[in-house]
Every structure is written in C-alpha cells, then in structure tokens.
Amino acid sequence: MSTTAGVSPDPSRAADHEALLAVRDLTVSYGGLTAVKRVSLDIAPGSVVGMIGPNGAGKTTFIDALMGYTPAQGRIEFLGQRIDQLSVHRRAMLGLTRTFQSLELFEDLTVRENLQVSAEDPKWWTIFLDVIIPNRDVRAPRVDELLDAVGLKNYEDMLPAHLSHGDRQAVSIARAMVSDARLLLLDEPGAGLDRNEKEGLSQLLREVAADGTTIFLIDHDMDLVMPTCDHIFVLEFGELIASGPPDRIRSDPRVIEAYLGTSGDNTEVAAAERAAGEPGGEDR
C-alpha cells in the first residue's frame, strides 16, 4: 500500500465514467413515513464519496436499501447489473459490503475469525472437505495484512467483547475491507474514535480507495468527511438536497440551512464551520 493519499478521479468527471453504482429514484417507505424519497445518484469507481445529513435524514436507511436489508422501490445498478431484487448475500457476493453503526461484530468469533469469515468465500460442497481437512485458509495473508493495517495483530485471538470501542470499530472496518469488495458502504465509521484514530482512519480510507476499492461513507463528523471525501451528497428528510465536492458543499446555503434548521444541532454546525475554515483538512 502507498503511504501518500491516493489521487482519485476528478469528481466533476464522475458522470462521464461508467458508474460503479447507479441509483435511480430509490424510495423507502415505512407505513405512512417515507424515509428515503426518490434519491438518484452515481458513484464513480475508485472514489471516496460521503453522505451527510442531520439525524433522521435517512442515511442509514439508504445504505440498508442499497444492501437489501429493507424493501425499497427504484432501480439500483451495480457494475452495470440490476441488483435491487437480489438478497443481501447475493449483493455481497457481487462485491458490495457494509459496516454497521452498531458494528454488529460476530461476538462468538475471535477477532481473527471475524476477518476470516468475511475473507472466505467457500462453495457449498466445501463442508465435505472441511470435516476432513479443516485448515485450508488460503486467504490468511490478506487477513494478516489487514490486522496489521488497523493495528489489531496483537488482539487477533481475543473476543470482540474485550476490545475498546475504537478497536471494535477497527474490527468492523477491517472485516468489511478484507472481503475485497468493490464498494464499501461505511455507516458512521468515525463514531467513538478519538482525533488521532480518525486521522488514521481517514488516511486508511484514502489508501484503500487508491488501491481501487470505492468507498461510500456516511458520518456526522465533518472533520472526517470533509478531508476524506472527493464528493459529498447531502440528505435531508430523505431527499437529496445537494451534491458536489467538499468545497462547494461547505458554502452551499441550503446545506447550512439544513443543518441550522434541525433543532439547533450546534456541534455539527460548529464542526462544519471549523472544517470550512481549514481548507484541505488537517490530516495531510
């Protein structure tokens, strides 16, 4: 892996590229409530794309719909193939995976096994071999590499319950990355991380993107989103209200209004302003 931040495609040219993920008119309704309203967007391969929005804007629901956890109307194309009717694990097999805000680690498996499960892709008949020769872990080097990358090498035989929250978050991210998915959907990966850990995370995400994995990231934390992402979407009340590179999003009056308009969530506004005052971010 390179140590410098990867150069991603110019987001203004994203529309010209064949999109990795193309979403058209995605709508999610729960009873009378519409959580996501006719959202359409494209994600270019190799980029780091962010989605921000106030609490309850529908960000997590959007990821749930992309992965197939919640029924949705509309069209989702991934690698040029329609996936909106596929089950979750089918979408995952095509190269789409996610992390969860509540982490959802495999609490009954060790840290290493958490990554192994995600890295392996056995066939249905593997079980017949498994009961005779169990240790055929061809993906072990990749697992080791990621355990190193997120600094969990020393904890690999522990159960997740014994790790700090930051380390649990690292397991969650490493577990998603080790699957070699084409597109990673990260749900609040910065939650519970301290400032240093966030900088490390930002750098890791840039590196992963430079290696060709596309990243879609939702987070509250402007300190993480602004410097990390090439392109940002803004969601409010389930609708896409803005889209563009970080500089443009910072100064977009609708975005500022959306953030001010939500019951005075001052920490986020302050974070947005602070990030706006430090062009280019602080971690490079």
Next chain:
Amino acid sequence: MGDYLVFALAGMGTGAVYASLGLGVVLGYKGSGIINFAQGAMAMYVAFAFDQLRRTGELILPVIGLPTRIGLGGPAPFPVAFFLALLLAALLGLMVYFFVFRPLRYAPTLAKVVASIGFMIALQAMVVLRFGTANRSFAPVLAAEPIEMLGVQVPRDRLTLGLLTVLMAVALWAFFRFTRFGTATRAAAENEKGAVLLGFSPDVLAAVNWMLATVIAGLAGMLLGGITALDPVTYTLAIVPALGAALVGRFNSFGATAAAGLLIGMGQSVITRLQLDVDWLPTGLRDGLPFLVIIVALVVAGRSLPMRGELSQERLPFANRPKDIPLYAVAGLGVAVVALYITEGGLRLALITSMIGAILCLSLVVLTGFLGQISLAQMTFAGAAGFALSAFSMQMGLPLVVAAPLSAVVAGVLGLLVGIPALRVRGVNLAVVTLGAAVAVEAFIFRNPDYTGGFEGARIPSPTFAGFNLGIGGQGGGDFPRVAFGLFVLTILTLAALAVVNLRKSATGRRMLAVRANERAAAAARINVTWIKLLTFGLASFIAGLGGALLAFRQGQISFESFGVFVSLSLLAAAVLGGISSVSGAIVGGGIVSGGIAFVALDRWLGVGQYQLLISGLALIFTAILSPQGISGAVRDGLDPAAENPNPRKRLAGLGSGERILS
C-alpha cells in the same frame, strides 16, 4: 350429523384444559418473558395433590427435604381440598419463579428453555415418584348428568368446563385491561423499565403472574381429572396443544388463546369420530393436530412471539477452538478401549450406551452449540434412522454397509424438513416447533404399526463387516455385550467427534458461528444464512441418525418408546449438562445420558436409579443458572484459572446483539 355434534361438544372438556394451560402460558410469558414448558406438569401436580387430599387427607409436598406428606387425619371434604390445592398451586408458582426463573432473567433464550424443560422433567419425575405412573380417575367434581342441547344429549360437565374457560378468559382480559396491575404487566412486556415507571417492581409483576398461571392450570387439572382418567405423561404433554393455542393468541390475547384451545380439543374429538367413517385418515391425526396448528400459526401466519424489551442479555456459551486434539484423541481412545475390555455385563453395556449417547449429543453440539438453534426433537431424527435401518435391511434386504449410512441420510433429510420452519422462526419459537414436530412424528409415523411394527417393534439384524461379527450378542448367547460391538461404536464415535472438531476449525464452522452471532452481519459477509441453517440442520440430524442406527443395533429391536419426546428432552438435558458448545462436552454428556455409565454407577453404588429423571431435571436447572458452559466448560475453567474467560457472564446493554439472535 348429531353424532359429530356430540363429539364436538364432548371435546370441550379437553379443550378447556388446553385453553387454561394456554392462558397460563400466556400469563407467564407476559409477566416474565419465559415460556413455561412445565405448565402441564404443574397442572398435573396440583390435580394429583387435590385427588390425594380427597382420598386420604394427605397433603403431598413437592419439595425434597421437606416431609413428603402431611396428614390431615382423614379424607378432606371438597372445599377444603379444593382451596388447599389452589394454595399449593400459588405457592408452587411463586417458588418456581423465584428459585428457577428469576435468576435467569437476563440469560440467553437457550438457558431459559433449558431451565423450563429441566423443571418439566423434574416435576414429572417427582409426580411419578410420589403418585406412581398409573392412570388416575378422580371423584367427579362437576355434575355430569346429560342435558339436551341442540337436539342432542351432552354431558353437562363438558359444557360447564367450556363455559368456565370462556369466563376465565373474559376475567383475565378485563383484569389486564382495566387494572393498574394489568397495565403495568403489559408495559413490562414491552419494556421492563416501563413497569418500573408505573411504580411496580418487575419481580412482583412476574411473581403474581406466575401464581395466577399456576392457579389457573391447577384449576383446569382438577376439573379435568373428574371427567377422564389421566396419567402423568398425558398431562405433561398437554403443553403442546396449549402452546399451539397460545401461539394462535400471539402469546398476548386471552380470548384467542382460549378459543383456540377449545377448538383444538373439540377438533381432536371430532377427528376420533371421523376416523370411524373415513378409514384413510392417518391414525396419528388426533395427536398430530396441535402440531399442524403450531405450524400454521407460526410459519404460515407468521405469528411469532412478541419481542420483549429486556434490560440486558447474556450470550450462549462460547464455542472454544479445540486444541491438542491428537493428544486427547489418543488418550481418550486408549481409556475407552481399556474400559471396554475390563468391564463386563451391565457396566460394559452402560459404557456402550454412553458412547452412543455421546454421538447423539454431538448432533446437538453442531445444531445448538455452533448454529444457536434449539431442537427438542433430536431423538425423533435418531428414531427415523432406526426404523429406516430396519426397513432397509429386513424388508429390502440391503447389506448393512449400505443400509446403515442410508438410514442416517434419511434422518438428515427429515432434519432438513424440520429445519425449513427454522428459516422463518428461531429461538424459543423453534423450540416450540420442534417439540410439536417430535410429538407429531411419533403420532403419525413411530406409533403407526404399518411403518414400525407396533408394540412388537421393528427388528434390526446383527451388524457384520467383511465377515466379522460386530453385533452386540454372539450366536448362542455367551458374552454379552460383546467387545467387538463396543469397538464398532467407538470407531463411529471417534470419526464423528473428529469431524465435529474439524468443523469448528473450518470455514463452514466459522460461518455457522457467524450466523449464530449475527444474521444481518453474516449476510453482508456473503453468507447465505438460509443455506447454512438448512445445512446445519441436515448435518446435525445425520449425526443423530448415526446414533439412532447404533441404538437400533444395540437393541436389536426398537419401538417408538425409545424415541419419544421425553427421551429427546432428557438427551438435551445431558448435552447441556455436559457442555453444549464443545466436543468434550458431548463426551461428558454421553456419560450422563439415561442408561449411561454415570447413572448405572450411581445406581450400583448409591442405589438412586429411580431418581435418575429427577436428578437430571434438577441438574439441568442448576446448569442453566450456574454454569452455562456445562460440566466440561466448568472443568476447563477449573483446570486453567489463569486463562481469560472468553465469555464474561454479564454484558452491557446495547452492545450485544444476542437478543436479536435468539429471541
């Protein structure tokens, strides 16, 4: 047509009991989030105590250590006996809640189910010890002279019972709808914190609901006893139709539960009459009806139990990665071979029984320890293999090298079928389905003389391999059981144990544990959750089938009694006691199965054979509360106290996802 009406109305008697037990189950679940599988056994105890009071004036106490009976100096008149029995019921409910289920408030669903079943086994065993296994017919309680209704003569007591049930349901509904206590219980069922805010302790709520449940169950037991003679097993298993009724009522509605209970009883009665007219109806339909109700309610209508918002949740025991396997395998094999040679007669037979028991426990290690699913029907799969083996070898004349593995495959396929509901339901719902399935398969297949030889049983030829006699007995008597059969069983056990060890270390085993831990995250990690569940059900049932085939060889002749529901429950007891999540646990479990080495030894040296079921029931409750990892886990911790316990008992709320996995 009049005939059918008479049968339908007469069925209100049993229907009323199903309904009352169902109401009790709903009460217990509302109050404490626990499904009381022992509801039928509790009703039986109260009814028998009531009967004893009226006969001899003796109050029979259920607690070991206290005096067995307190004499009142002569038969008690009805009102005295009646109120004493109800008081006893209330006390029983209260004690059970505080000593068994309160300590398990935050335990994983498996522990709750296991404790509930342990209590059911223990109570049933206690009743058999104190009252005997014979049918009891009571002095009638309700007036029984027939009355004219809708143009037919119907016994009055059935109508009275039906009416009482309806009144009870209405009273409960009103109580929960209009009193503060009822509101608080409903709030607690949603969120235990809610009840605290209303000024009620969740403990008090749960205890009162348990007392109410036991009193209602006891009432039904007493009234039914006056109508029809009952034996302990029938009473205890009345929990299956009661669970069906409670499911129709979504473990919430008293009205729907009572109506469903009454209808199941009436339906069974009508089926009895119908079978006189329609001779192609399967013979087991009457006993299988509750299972059909369960399947329709749970799987087709999607009526699973409502979720409870509980304060925190513990996890299933950790499935250790096996270490130093060659060492343990060689040492274990050496000990087993020596033991087979130095023992003889009953002790050697017990050793062989334990080895077969260990194979059966292995099937539960795979299903429950690895996948986290509960099955109360494991002996049903074993039985399917046993009867299939008999059919393949005796009727079709297949050689045993083909017939034996094929019979285990039959068990595997049956497991796949029972596993299909597991795709829709999990946790305690699945326990209910498998319990119903066990009763239904026994009724439809095992008790059908066309398939299984009836009371004569199905015969199994003695196994031979390449000219060697592997059978348990020689040609002209002599050495019994033969060492060769022991070595044959030991070989299969070793292979099965190594396969399960390898499974735990392999990609497939990791996927099972990932599904057990978190189905949502498993799907995002490319795991086909449906496939893993079906695969595991099939594999576990195949292993159970191996055990069943060996059991058939051991007995030479099998009948449905070897594979009944209570045998499945006592197997689960042994597996959990031994340690549900490891191969070593299964080996220990084999030691303590019924007829196994531990009980034979206990009986020989301490003479406690008749207490076997009672002991295993009580031990099961203690395991669920004190040592969820079972004996083998406790020994592992004891041998290596420095090792970090990977499964701290308490976990903070919110972090865990166990609640979603197993509720």
